[in-house]
Amino acid sequence: MKTTSTMQTAEVLRSKSVALTEIRTEAFKVTSDNMNNGKLGDVKIGDLLLGEELTPDHWENNLAPNKYGYVIISNGNSYHKDFINFDAAAKTSTWKSRNPAASVQDISLDLNDDCQMFKIIKIQA
Numbered sequence: 285m286k287t288t289s290t291m292q293t294a295e296v297l298r299s300k301s302v303a304l305t306e307i308r309t310e311a312f313k314v315t316s317d318n319m320n321n322g323k324l325g326d327v328k329i330g331d332l333l334l335g336e337e338l339t340p341d342h343w344e345n346n347l348a349p350n351k352y353g354y355v356i357i358s359n360g361n362s363y364h365k366d367f368i369n370f371d372a373a374a375k376t377s378t379w380k381s382r383n384p385a386a387s388v389q390d391i392s393l394d395l396n397d398d399c400q401m402f403k404i405i406k407i408q409a
Contacts, residue, residue: 308337310402312355312364318381319353319364326382327352327364331409335402343395344372352404354379358393364404365391 312333319327327333335355338346347367356363356379365379368390375395393399 309405310335310337310355312362312402314364316364318383319366321382321384323382325351325407327407328409331407333364333404334406334408335404338401338403340395343377343401344370344375347377350403352407353382354404355402356393356399357401358397358399363391363393 312335314327314329314331314333317329320329333352333355347370349367353364353366356365363379365381368378368380370377376392377395378390378392380390
């Protein structure tokens with residue numbers, strides 16, 4: 285009976301492992317202070333971010349504000365921003381910095397362009 289229980293647990297872990305391999309994560313190093321507004325949990329220069337890649341079908345229906353923001357890579361540029369809104373008709377999204385003094389203002393990205401999006405899930409100072 286113990287053997288069966290162990291075998292079932294191994295099968296469950298194996299199937300979960302397969303599902304987890306489909307999730308793509310990437311690490312990013314923060315090089316600007318545009319997401320630092322001086323509040324607890326804000327991101328500072330030098331912090332490391334762990335992001336989970338979102339597929340394009342996720343962009344249209346499931347984007348929502350996130351505690352740590354998002355990293356968007358578009359046309360060779362990378363941005364660490366907070367999500368503001370999505371215009372489904374135009375396929376554009378609007379993104380904002382937390383730091384009001386940051387030199388980079390709100391941006392609008394055309395999601396028809398070649399881009400990748402990562403939801404930040406962890407920060408390491």
